[in-house]
Amino acid sequence: MKQHFTSALSQTFGRFASKEHGKNFQKMINRTYVKAMGLDMSDFEAPESYPTLNALFTRKFRHMRKYSTDPLDMISPCDSLITECGVIEEDLALQIKGMSYSVDGVLGDGITAESKKNVHNGLFVNFYLSPRDYHRYHAPLDMQVLRAVHIPGKLYPVNIPSLKKQVNLFIENERVVLECLSSEGKRFFLILVGALNVGEMEISFEPRIRTNTVLTPSQYSYKDLYLSKGDDFGCFRMGSTIVMLCESNMVDLGISSGHNVRFGQTIARITS
Structure with missing residues (x-):
């Protein structure tokens, strides 16, 4: 596949965001961004302490947030807006009210048909991370990672206006x-x-995945890769979306569309 113009634009922005622009100018960039976007920095270091805009985007907590240690509580993997959530109808989930996407399509060719069928008629949650949100993502529960699949694609915006007009946005975009x-x-x-x-999506346990760089799909399988609830496993370089698809009868959701959630907040109860 050829590089889409949205990927080229994102690479250009990524180079700017990754560059150290000199101490005083960088302070101005960081403070301007924090003020313009309305970032809440109470859990983080001061804006001027970050050497690049990307370092500010991917900031880590000074102290880890507290969350439920009950193994049956599922927590939000990120700070975000729940744009849609609910039941997957056969293999269709909502991108936004009135517009569906295929679960099989968003999972791509690297996932087997049998695995895809496991989440048919299950539950989905779409988490939208805006540019002002905390950009790291965490394990929502104790989990085993079986496979990681990189699917190159376009980089259309994923904000609400784009969700309403761009059909199959989650399937068209890189993921x-x-x-x-x-x-x-x-x-x-x-x-x-x-x-x-979003020039990069970092997967801390899989450095071979290099997003917005290579144009061919790749996949990696694991036998003994486990993450504990709350583990930090990477970050977006600016805002984006996480889609979660769960097997039927796996969880009871405690959230609904339009809710703002924070990483560590209990969002569902695992059915025993």
Whole structure:
């Protein structure tokens, strides 16, 4: 496939955001961004302490947030807006009210048909991370990662206006699909969806995945890769979306569309 113009634009922005612009100018860039976007920096270091705009985007907590240690509580993997959530009808989930996407399509060719069928008629949650949100993502529960699939694609914006007008946005955009199992053996997927100006999606346990760089798909399988609830496993370089797809009867959701959630907040109860 050829590089899409949205990918080229994102690479250009990424080079600017990754560059150290000199101490005083960088302070001005960081402070301007924090003020313009309305970032809440109370859990983080001061804006001027970050050497690049990307370092500010991918900031880590000074102290880890507290979250439920009950193994049956699923927590939000990120700070975000829930744009849609609910039941997957056969293999269709909502991109936004009135517009569906195919679960099989968003999972791509690197996931087997049998694995895809596991989440048919299950539950989905779309987490939208805006440019002002904390950009790192965490394990929502104790989990085993079976496979990571990188699917190159376009980098259209994923904000609400774009969700309403761009058909199959999650399928068109570049993404990384993680196939996982819960401690109870239920299958679920975390799909990291790229967006305009998201030059990279970092997967800390899989450095071979280089998003917005290579144009051919890749996939990696694991036998003994486990993440504990709350583990930090990477970040977006600016805002984007995480789609979570769960097997039927795996969880009872405690959220609804339009809710703002924070990483660590309990969003569902695992059915025992």
